[in-house]
Amino acid sequence: MEEAIEAKRIYLDHAATTPLDVRVREHMLPFLTENWGNPSSLYQEGVEAKSAVMTARKQVANLINASPEEIIFTSSGTESDNLALLGVARRYSPADCHLIISAIEHPAVFECAKRLFQEGYPLSVLPVEKTGIINLGELKNSIRPNTRIISMMLANNITGIIQPLAELRQIIRQIAGEQNILIHTDAVQALGKIPIDIKILDVDLLSISAHKIYGPKGVGALYCKKGTKLLPMIYGGGQERGLRSSTENLLGIVGLGKAAAIAQEEMESTQLKLKQLGGKLISGMELLCSDVYLIGEKHCPRLPGHFAIGISGYEGQSIHLLLEMNAQGIAVSSGSACSSQQQDTPSHVLLAMGYNVYESKGMLRITLGRFNTEEEIDHFLASFKKTLLTLRSINTRNNTRNNTRNNNY
Numbered sequence: 178m179e180e181a182i183e184a185k186r187i188y189l190d191h192a193a194t195t196p197l198d199v200r201v202r203e204h205m206l207p208f209l210t211e212n213w214g215n216p217s218s219l220y221q222e223g224v225e226a227k228s229a230v231m232t233a234r235k236q237v238a239n240l241i242n243a244s245p246e247e248i249i250f251t252s253s254g255t256e257s258d259n260l261a262l263l264g265v266a267r268r269y270s271p272a273d274c275h276l277i278i279s280a281i282e283h284p285a286v287f288e289c290a291k292r293l294f295q296e297g298y299p300l301s302v303l304p305v306e307k308t309g310i311i312n313l314g315e316l317k318n319s320i321r322p323n324t325r326i327i328s329m330m331l332a333n334n335i336t337g338i339i340q341p342l343a344e345l346r347q348i349i350r351q352i353a354g355e356q357n358i359l360i361h362t363d364a365v366q367a368l369g370k371i372p373i374d375i376k377i378l379d380v381d382l383l384s385i386s387a388h389k390i391y392g393p394k395g396v397g398a399l400y401c402k403k404g405t406k407l408l409p410m411i412y413g414g415g416q417e418r419g420l421r422s423s424t425e426n427l428l429g430i431v432g433l434g435k436a437a438a439i440a441q442e443e444m445e446s447t448q449l450k451l452k453q454l455g456g457k458l459i460s461g462m463e464l465l466c467s468d469v470y471l472i473g474e475k476h477c478p479r480l481p482g483h484f485a486i487g488i489s490g491y492e493g494q495s496i497h498l499l500l501e502m503n504a505q506g507i508a509v510s511s512g513s514a515c516s517s518q519q520q521d522t523p524s525h526v527l528l529a530m531g532y533n534v535y536e537s538k539g540m541l542r543i544t545l546g547r548f549n550t551e552e553e554i555d556h557f558l559a560s561f562k563k564t565l566l567t568l569r570s571i572n573t574r575n576n577t578r579n580n581t582r583n584n585n586y
């Protein structure tokens with residue numbers, strides 16, 4: 178049995194992507210073979226395809242307590258974020274459209290807002306507290322008479338920390354009064370891990386991605402509250418209420434729908450499992466190494482099984498930890514997948530939370546998933562212990578060598 182675990186790789190980076198659930202794959206397969214119609218066609222093949230898209234739209238809507246007509250299918254979480262920001266901003270001239278985003282947004286929001294800023298749209302970036310929560314005072318102060326959209330993510334992809342979005346929404350309502358400010362939230366990480374009820378969150382736009390909830394890559398959705406006006410980014414045949422032209426990605430959409438339905442059915446049991454495994458992981462790491470600390474305060478609401486971890490004395494060495502663990506068959510991250518090309522760049526999320534440059538380079542992100550087991554956590558802990566010993570001996574050797582060299586001068 179132990180040998181089997183040794184041979185199998187252990188995947189602990191579910192915030193980067195999730196494996197395709199076998200049930201989702203089975204559901205998708207017929208759409209690669211017999212059900213290949215164009216949902217816009219009026220004959221039987223098209224009608225069947227359209228009905229499958231409708232079912233998926235309902236499944237996604239149900240997961241967030243929205244109406245099916247409020248779901249627009251896109252190619253990704255990134256496209257959904259772009260459609261929300263660009264779709265609102267492009268309705269106005271730059272002088273008439275001030276945007277607000279938080280400092281910890283994913284690049285899909287951050288870079289899009291930056292682009293609009295370069296085009297002349299005024300932009301405010303909200304700082305966060307050490308806890309990772311948006312600074313309320315700054316939020317209140319940053320609202321202007323021409324503020325059109327505020328984008329604040331629901332849960333952060335690095336820390337897993339959850340924003341009190343419904344409360345933030347209320348504050349905005351109180352300050353904005355009659356002024357209609359649209360609220361967008363990037364819920365790519367939160368979806369499927371915590372219950373999301375759009376009526377309670379009271380946002381106008383919400384981004385979703387299938388590959389974070391055990392669905393296929395290359396498909397996402399934007400919740401767009403009834404009556405919210407957007408300009409499309411893609412023009413053509415007028416699919417998705419004219420907001421996202423192009424023949425629907427039938428295979429991806431049915432996969433997203435099924436993944437959403439499973440996430441809804443299994444929300445409670447998955448949460449419980451992730452909390453239990455997460456507790457075991459964190460207490461195990463703390464026992465092995467008293468220098469382990471959780472990024473953001475321990476009591477902060479965070480996604481179950483989602484941890485960003487620093488290790489005092491090993492800051493700046495997360496890449497070594499990651500590579501060492503990879504060699505032992507374990508996949509963890511030193512930040513978001515999107516920044517893996519920029520390994521030496523400090524995390525903008527940690528910098529925004531007040532960690533210094535060195536600390537912001539030295540984080541390990543461990544994100545558990547639906548299929549992880551207790552044995553895998555045990556195996557991870559054994560491997561973590563081995564990795565720390567290896568790094569300690571390298572550090573001691575380097576320090577001795579440096580000291581010797583220093584003595585020679």
Ligand code: PLP
Nearest residue numbers: 253254255283285334365366386
């Ligand atoms: N938003 C957040 C918070 C994410 O974590 C990601 C992906 O890592 C995205 C957006 C982008 O989603 P996609 O990979 O579907 O483009």
